[in-house]
Amino acid sequence: MERDGNIRLLMAEEQTLLSRERTMHSYMQTGLAFTSVGLVVIKFLDGILYLIAGVFFMIVGGLLIFESGRRYVRFRKAVRLLREKEARLGYEIGTMI
DSSP: OHHHHHHHHHHHHHHHHHHHHHHHHHHHHHHHHHHHHHHHHHHHOOSHHHHHHHHHHHHHHHHHHHHHHHHHHHHHHHHHHHHHHHHHHTOOSSOOO
């Protein structure tokens, strides 16, 4: 019975990590979109106001991309710890054969 509980707990942790990965990808996509919009505004619209708006969009995009990278590092660490826990318990839930 304890084995079933361990497997359920590991599967729940795996699902949590997968949802964190999707969030990380969303941050990256949003950051790239903001950066792209900033570049388009700067390239095709004239005026100081548009230049400021474009730079603002690019800064926000850069911050989102940075946050995505930070989340990626934390995600990889969490996956490594989960794999170590699985190996310690003698399971192969997330390993590729």
